[in-house]
Amino acid sequence: MVAKLTNFVNGQWRESGATEYLPVRNPATQEILAEVPLSTAADVDAAVQAAAAAFPAWRRTVPEERIQYLFKLKQLLEERSEDIARMTTMENGKTIVEARAELRRAIENVEVACGIPTLMQGFNLEDVAPGIDEMMIRQPLGVVAAITPFNFPAMVPLWFLPYAIACGNTFVLKPSEKVPMTMRLIVDLLAETGLPPGVVSLVNGSKAVVDALLDHPDVRAISFVGSTPVAKYIYARGSANGKRVQCQGGAKNHVVIMPDADLEMTARIVSDGAFGCAGQRCLAVSVAVTVDEAHGRFCEAVTDLAGSMKVGYGLENESQMGPVISVESKRRVEDLVGKGVHAGAKILVDGRNASIPKFEKGNFIRPTIIESPKDDELGSMEIFGPVLTVRRAGSLQDAIAILAKSSYGNAASIFTSNGAAARQFRYEAPVGNVGINIGVAAPMAYFPFSGWKDSFLGVLHGQGSDAVEFYTDKKIVIERWPKEWSRKF
Numbered sequence: 001m002v003a004k005l006t007n008f009v010n011g012q013w014r015e016s017g018a019t020e021y022l023p024v025r026n027p028a029t030q031e032i033l034a035e036v037p038l039s040t041a042a043d044v045d046a047a048v049q050a051a052a053a054a055f056p057a058w059r060r061t062v063p064e065e066r067i068q069y070l071f072k073l074k075q076l077l078e079e080r081s082e083d084i085a086r087m088t089t090m091e092n093g094k095t096i097v098e099a100r101a102e103l104r105r106a107i108e109n110v111e112v113a114c115g116i117p118t119l120m121q122g123f124n125l126e127d128v129a130p131g132i133d134e135m136m137i138r139q140p141l142g143v144v145a146a147i148t149p150f151n152f153p154a155m156v157p158l159w160f161l162p163y164a165i166a167c168g169n170t171f172v173l174k175p176s177e178k179v180p181m182t183m184r185l186i187v188d189l190l191a192e193t194g195l196p197p198g199v200v201s202l203v204n205g206s207k208a209v210v211d212a213l214l215d216h217p218d219v220r221a222i223s224f225v226g227s228t229p230v231a232k233y234i235y236a237r238g239s240a241n242g243k244r245v246q247c248q249g250g251a252k253n254h255v256v257i258m259p260d261a262d263l264e265m266t267a268r269i270v271s272d273g274a275f276g277c278a279g280q281r282c283l284a285v286s287v288a289v290t291v292d293e294a295h296g297r298f299c300e301a302v303t304d305l306a307g308s309m310k311v312g313y314g315l316e317n318e319s320q321m322g323p324v325i326s327v328e329s330k331r332r333v334e335d336l337v338g339k340g341v342h343a344g345a346k347i348l349v350d351g352r353n354a355s356i357p358k359f360e361k362g363n364f365i366r367p368t369i370i371e372s373p374k375d376d377e378l379g380s381m382e383i384f385g386p387v388l389t390v391r392r393a394g395s396l397q398d399a400i401a402i403l404a405k406s407s408y409g410n411a412a413s414i415f416t417s418n419g420a421a422a423r424q425f426r427y428e429a430p431v432g433n434v435g436i437n438i439g440v441a442a443p444m445a446y447f448p449f450s451g452w453k454d455s456f457l458g459v460l461h462g463q464g465s466d467a468v469e470f471y472t473d474k475k476i477v478i479e480r481w482p483k484e485w486s487r488k489f
């Protein structure tokens with residue numbers, strides 16, 4: 001019997017009122033791991049009401065005490081890291097090494113949020129006028145919610161949860177219905193810390209749950225990570241309802257390869273960036289723009305690497321790349337490659353129609369590389385699979401012009417040994433995260449995750465001090481205490 005997942009409301013796992021359930025499948029085997037409820041607006045209301053009821057006491061819990069739960073959570077995440085990573089591999093498909101690395105980045109956010117007694121401080125000035133002092137203090141918002149994608153089942157929810165609750169808010173999570181089981185384990189650990197009921201809730205489901213959160217009058221802020229069309233929808237509806245909203249969207253990340261780079265090393269880093277997590281990272285390298293004579297040697301090295309990558313089940317130690325998330329996703333990616341080839345792109349490594357021994361039913365695509373002579377659909381849209389497009393440019397300026405055309409602005413990197421070229425790239429690339437001789441420019445938890453253009457809607461990003469700004473309201477207090485008004489004792 002396959003387990004039916006439940007929602008975590010008011011400190012307890014409770015059955016959802018859903019009439020519909022979806023299977024949660026292991027993308028390497030198609031085994032059904034569980035069934036996830038498509039919860040209802042009433043389920044969301046129960047979670048938000050519990051969060052609203054928990055807020056006054058949680059807000060009054062002093063920051064030093066609030067972070068003790070996070071210290072305990074960090075400890076439990078370390079102790080249970082292997083179980084969590086295995087669960088991530090089973091429901092998402094990434095390799096166990098990638099799942100462990102993801103969890104490390106998740107834990108890093110818990111660690112940073114433990115600094116809230118310092119991070120949440122305001123500022124003040126005595127004598128803004130004679131005898132008058134002014135201060136800025138930060139206060140939590142109330143009930144806040146996050147809606148998260150399938151590709152980082154542990155890390156993305158923890159981009160938000162630790163900061164939100166450390167700041168004194170209560171938090172409702174809607175994880176991706178494709179990967180609901182990793183956060184189920186982590187919420188269990190949160191419960192083990194003794195966190196008061198209602199401070200964190202989890203409601204499983206899809207669009208109906210999202211809409212109920214967007215429309216609920218008691219939800220003050222929404223954090224979203226996922227594809228750009230959904231990001232735009234959530235930003236518009238959430239803002240129209242008067243909420244504070246931050247939406248991290250899709251991406252199309254370029255790397256520029258200069259002829260003076262170490263091309264063998266660059267090919268290794270770009271190959272990891274393009275094919276790691278089967279290309280299902282919002283910071284995945286999608287387009288390599290080779291400048292001038294960098295082209296030949298880079299292509300040779302990267303095609304060799306792609307062709308020799310060991311694709312397989314993520315729980316098998318030798319696997320370097322796992323499957324994509326679903327049958328539909330595999331079909332979509334392979335169709336896009338087909339269309340590109342039909343439109344004139346040259347295929348350098350063809351990973352379509354992969355069959356992995358023992359895992360013939362899995363959603364595997366082997367690393368694929370195409371060379372595209374021009375701007376086409378493949379070069380502009382987010383593919384979200386293990387596909388690298390190579391484009392040529394005559395100069396750094398031309399290469400920057402190619403990436404500037406993208407509607408996305410999540411990340412871009414340059415590979416070079418020339419400081420002036422690196423500086424020009426850093427200065428001019430219209431993206432929020434820049435890598436210099438780095439393939440995946442993923443900001444550490446104490447820096448904001450800074451997407452631009454269609455990769456981000458909002459003002460304050462996730463992680464670090466932006467997260468503290470997002471999850472607090474500023475209050476200005478101006479005070480005067482004339483001696484003559486004080487009662488004498």
Ligand code: NAD
Pocket residue numbers: 147148149150151152156174175176177205206207210211225226227228230231233248249250251281282382384410449451455
């Ligand atoms: P998705 O947009 O399909 O889903 C994300 C979340 O939105 C899920 O919880 C899903 O249930 C919900 N959702 C889906 N359709 C909806 C709709 N019509 N109305 C309301 N809610 C809806 O994204 P995904 O496929 O889970 O994740 C992959 C995407 O996420 C990629 O585009 C990737 O680039 C992006 N991503 C971005 C970042 C970033 O930092 N910018 C990080 C990770 C992933």
